[in-house]
Amino acid sequence: MKRVGIVFLCVALILGFQGFAMAKTLKIGTLSPLTGPYAQDGTDILQGVKTAVAVYGPVKGYDSVEVIPGDSACDGGKATMAANKLINSGVNVVVGAYCSSATEPAQIPLMEAKVVQITPASTNERLTAKGYEYFFRMPPRDDVQAWSTVQFLEKKLKAKTMALVDDKQTYTAGLTENITKFAKEKNLVKIVAHEYITPGDSDFTAVLTKLKRIDPDVVYMGVYQPEGSKMIQQARKLGMRSTFLSEDAVFHPKFLEVGGPSAEGVYLTFAQAPDTPERRDFIKTYKQMWNAKAVGSYAYYAYDAGMMALAAIVKAGTTDADSLQKVIRGNTWPGVSGDISFDAKGDRKIAHIVWVVKDGQFVPFWDPLTGKDL
Amino acid sequence: MEWSAFFLQQIINAIFLGSIYSLIALGYTMVYGIIELINFAHGELFTAGAFIGVIVLTALQQAGFVETHFILTMIIVFVLSMAYVAVLGVAVEHVAYRPLRTSSRLSALLSALGMSIFLSNGMMLSQGVSDRPYPQVFGLEGIEFMGARISNGQIFIILLSFALMIGLQLFVHRTRLGKAMRATAQNKTMARILGIDIDQTIRITFMIGPALGAAAGVMVGLQYGAVRFDMGFIFMIKAFAAAILGGIGSIPGAVLGGMIIGTIEVMWAAFLPSAWKDVTTFTVLILVLYLKPAGLLGESDAEARV
């Protein structure tokens, strides 16, 4: 009797395991800095993808969807290891990474393993210049952003002199380089100074005082949000008269929170954010799910990446990278950051607009493509 | 802006930055002077002070205290954060340094490093990964003279830090406890023979040094508007360089070192390519140490301390 019981138990276990193995799980990996100075944006990205999975609901053909987080810590070596770990866990799509210096090395194992990679934040042009067909980019590129900035300076602000400040990191240095290049084309805006700060520093009064003496029409803050928030405060305390302009890394609710009244009147370039009902729903869901006061800028892109990936998998009927990338490229997808469609290189067809901080909020200001106020 | 105003403004910037570095460097120098250990966790103690400061200040602001009793608020904020970090400092000493007092310096160094990682990650987990904004109690106004501007916050902080430094000097040279500290720093065995309680003295050092770091943390938060769990790192390296530059173990040395490092940083960025300011700071440090291996005001009996 006992022996029969044991055999029965074994059979039941084996069948049970088969049941487990039968359960088809769709695995989405995320690669973002969950530790380190950019952990806030990294967590936003992870949470954005998780929100997408929760909102999308059940995926046809799969029993469940699992989000596997990976920590890139904005470091190429760690990002590659995390990417390898995700590949081993059998992910079908990876949303990541954040820093371009982490995405670039991580591309190599992911492309070799034929995993579709969608970056919600890396903007360096080189990433889509290598001909990787499984790589897609959600935010617009640095050179596009630089072009929009220079258009704004020439046509709307009609600035004559400009000073650049950057923190010598891949993203920010790339931006200021491109701005310098575009400004030199028509030579309407003269670049009178190009100063540098150290990321992680808190005191920028020395450089700002130097700029105050030069008194340019515009000061471009090519920095990340932690430095940007401090920089604008010090600039106002010094009584600088220049107009301040910054980019999408600073475009974050934290800038408003930490900068406070000093942030008023700062112009920023960021992608369009159409105020659609879907976007408002997403904001509400996100704030509820994560008990957050505000939605980080990259959460929108991550959410769109997640939703699009799921929709594309359903449409393609498979997670095979070749068919998946064809489906993604061949269609336009709805998104909370605007409609999503990609060109042959994997860049998204999206443009920047110029925002301004007014009454403690980000308000759309000007469109570089049309030249019209918003 | 004419050159005179520019120069004056940069001097103000330098004095401000220098006083913050000096305060933090004092913490390093006091601990090193007494147990010959580089307290790697000092940067985290500095950050912890900033966090407690923001917690207390936000609470007081919500209760509406700040407008009505400004001076009292400031006192409460500073006292509470310094007291908290004093306790934390003693705890760190007890857990990570005391058992290793007889072991090699390398092991103690690593224990300090481990503590530093533990504390900074602890703060990341408990207080969140993003910047924590400081209530802007000082605003943007300031005094303007001769074309240079000094904000109210900067005036307050510079005065307070000098007060703390003078207070420390008086404590170390005029009180019994201070004398005990100096004696222990000079020769531990002799001090013990003379009846000084070594453990107690070390504990007190670990209360005062980190407390000064905490005060610096609150000041940094007040002036720069935000605190984050990893902000201690850069300050730690610069303050450590300042302490060594001035001669580690010497209190006036730490102040001098802090001022020098602050001045180099600001003045280089002011007149020369700003990208190289950190390289310059370290190069000057190395040059000074090459010429004066014990630091500017340090004792040259480095032989005795191998």
Added chain:
Amino acid sequence: MIRQELKKLVIYGFFLAILLIPMLGFRSTTFEPGRAFKTLGVFMAILILNLALKIFRNRRGKEAVVKKSWTERTGEYINRLPKTFTIGGLLLVAILFPIFGDNYVIDVGITCLIYVCLGLGLNIVVGLCGLLDLGYIAFYAVGAYTYSLLNLTFGLSFWSALPIGIVLGMMVGCVIGYPTLKMRGDYLAIVTLGFGEIVRLVLNNWDSLTAGPNGLFGMKRPAVYYPSFSEDGFAWAVYYLKSLPALYYFILVITIFTIVGVRRLDNSRIGRAWIAIREDEVAAELSGVPTTWIKLLAYALGAAFASVAGAFFAAKLSYTNPNFFLFMESCIVLCIVVLGGVGSIPGIIVAAFVLIGAPEIFRGLENYRMLAFGGIMTTMMVLKPEGLIPASRRKRELHENQEALPED
């Protein structure tokens, strides 16, 4: 005795409460003591457990002979086996490893081996010669950038660039070593830290040479040349080591060379000179050791090993960036050396695997990973300051002091 221990427990609990409640209780602007109490509970549980263990051991241990710790017993057991057996066994495991592991595990293995090389190199400077070097990662960077620049600008292969990288590394080592010859202990620490930062900042700022923060990419992987016979006759064909197992074997060979090299140095006259300097520099000088040269040699050789590791690192990732060479990395390498046991080669190997492999294993803990890392490091140092597998001389030194002092 128990009363005293209980009193201590209460005091600890009290202070822990003071420390934990403000930090953990105040999130944003609200007061939520729940988390604080939970953490407090965890800490108190650990302390109570510790106390219980002490009581237990006290009750039993009064008559029992002093038993050696289990690590010592395993160490002795391993020592008793014939040397070729252990080394052969380890080699076998190392060689067969990629067959059983997947890409991720091999990747972690490669990284661990790179850090073994770095640890062994730093061991020469810190462990054998006693020079506290906090900027060791600079040599790693020199090796990586040398290979990258030579490969990208001149198309030099890995093998041709390697000697140049080693020589350059050694030169940088001498440059860093020279001003520090007269410095002691902690002054040396900050100066080497400064040098490490200077190298990194120069790499970041010197755009025209190093492409600054963008980093260099597209380096060719190391290649193996093998003779191939075709109709035209004899030729050298190239095989690029692109796959992870191939790279793994490559770094394994490099590591074995490093281990053998460091071992030979350890037992040589130079090694003994280093140890003499570490123990007492003045006495060494008086005994006729040319301290200046020997110290510079320590820096140079340590730098050489790091350059090799750096060149491999750049080749493997096919990408290099100044951010790979932060001060934190120097700290990690120093941790490997001290945690493993200063001067002990097997200790450093084990420590490298533990320090690099463990956080990967602990990825499940996510955010608590680094917290555990820091806590474990401090605990290890407090409990076993001589390291995991200490060099026998070191251990006697450290514990000697402990017995000499009266109990407080």
